[in-house]
Amino acid sequence: MNPAMDDSIEIEPTPCAKDRGNDLPVLNEILHALNELLTHDRQTVIDIKSLPFGPVDEERLSIALGQGEVAATIHTLGESRVTETAYAGIWWVEHRNEQGAVIAKFIEVTYMPDILKAQHEDVIVARQKLKDALETIKLNGA
Amino acid sequence: MLQPWNKNGLTVAERLQAEGISRRGFLKFCATTASMMALSPSMVPAIARALENAKRPSVIWLSFQECTGCTESLTRSHSPNLETLILEQVSLDYHHTLQVASGEAAEEAREAAMKENNGRYLVVVDGSIPVDNGGVYSTIAGITNLEMLRETAEGAAAIIAVGTCAAFGGIGYAKPNPTGAMPVSAIISDKPVINVSGCPPIPTVISGVLAHFLTFDKLPEVDDLGRPITFFGQSIHDRCYRRPFYDRGLFAESFDDEGAKKGWCLYRLGCKGPATYNACATTKWNEGTSFPIEAGHPCLGCSEPDFWDMGGFYQPLSTPTGDVTRTLVYGVVAGALIGAAAGSMARTRKIKAQKEHYKVTTDDLEESS
Amino acid sequence: MTPVEFLAWVRGPMFQIAVAIFALGVAIRIVEIFVLGRKQDLSEPRRDGVVPGIKTIFGRSIPDTGTFKRSPLNVVAGYIFHIGLFTTILFFVPHIELFHSVLGLQWPGLPTPFIDAVTVVTIFAMVVILINRLRNPVLKFLSTFEDYLCWLVTLLPLLTGYLAFHRMLFPYQTMLGIHILSVEILLIVFPFTKLMHFFTVFLARWYNGSAFGRRGVQS
């Protein structure tokens, strides 16, 4: 919600029910993406910034999608939040910078967003690190 | 602004790694970069691959006949913000508003960057270039803008014309253009020039184009006005959240009527959105807070050429720009006069013909034969 | 010429030229008709010509049964096309803005989807009319170049307007420019062709009706 918005000004985003306009097509797109995931195992990522949203459309979409079982926080180059919506397989992925400002936001339709998985390159580094750590422990123990 | 470690020659991936940032962090960086470049998220792997090898380009920023609004805009860029952009992604070697050095030292920095990165550096230009009377209307350190642009463009890999002034001439170029202002593309023809128009351009669009160059080592694909298609491929109207109202014919007719309060379409208040190509409607301004139409003001069309001379800002797009009422009145009056004159002339001829009419008798016929 | 320059040209100088020619031409022709007047009717009027004159102006808008039976398609399509044309011209909101800016007059518009549908129907009716003209040997024989020209310059604004609204074919600036230009062509061609019937039709009906009335003939 726009922080500059004054409470005294009433905004009417939906003059009538059939004019939900801006979030409805996205919900349809997401439904289509779920279908793709189930039938072709294809995952979809939607960049929120690419959607023609008005003042309250994003809020409305987020209310429509609801809250799910998973919420994860990643700490790298600022915070990132990955949360599952009330619909399994539909996730919010929100990236913030070091100052805490949201720099990108996606809806991912997948079994598990890639960014949650440990990355191959990091695992290689981890193996080395753990090896080194063990060495040190052994050395100290001896 | 000159950072000694700027020139350590590491790629973006290497540098992030050196700073102890995980692959996951790199993925995040790629995802946000894709979003910033307005590329589809499916491009992330390609971006990751490109960034593995991307080096920080040297950037020379030239400000000519301008108002510094474009630089102001860039300093509001939030993803990445200007600091990270300058410190981590590009090496901004000359920018006379932002750099610490001034006077001769500043010009030396420019010359040094040009020499060191000959053929590889990126030139960013904001402002138009006055060319009348040898370009005397705007000079920096005694050098005319025209001369400085030509000289700096020589060894450039590419030029980014930032803002409507550099891209299309802007306000300097507007009638009557007293300084003979010209856009970059009218002066430089032998280098790739990309136009990031807007008055000012959207900050993330500026950084998005820089990021594209940094990532892929070339400028993004452009439309027929030389603007990056990813940002300028669709009109404001195509992506406007008020579009459903336009389609249904619900319009605000003044700035404080029912329609305005209900957020209806601003076409009748002069919105140029249908004829304006830019990313405002989705990328938005002030860290994604809103954009002019969302704030209740019609689009001025600032990213299009000649937008200053396109009639009034509050004049609907479907109306003529000249004083047609006067033409109509003069036309009707003149037409009526001519018609009356022609009519009465014909009438007099008719009456005269009637008067001169006489019956022909057989005698007459005999006479004439 | 870039699309923007083109749009600026049709909204600026070209619009002025078109309106000037239109206003001048129409005014000359109408005033001339009035000044020329009718041949004096020396016979004693059977009755006053005013009422029959007015009656004819409206009455002839209803097709008489004979005409209708002979070519129902032409009558129906003709009606649809004329009403449709006026609806789209007068009640599409961007057009009302145009009238407002030139004449200072304003009236409520109709919902855009309705106008959109009317446009499609009108274009369709015009195509039917053309096909009918080409297929009917008598009509075809009577048709001149001018008839086809009038048909074309009337169709083009409808077609280009539809394309512009739906943002098809060209970038919007170009398409809108083409649409405005097509209207300008219509305005310029108008005073020199049968399109003048827009103004003269009622005048002619009045003359006919009142003349018949004076002679005591039904019209």
Ligand code: SF4
């Ligand atoms: S406000 Fe402007 S851009 Fe938005 S729908 Fe209306 S005319 Fe189009």
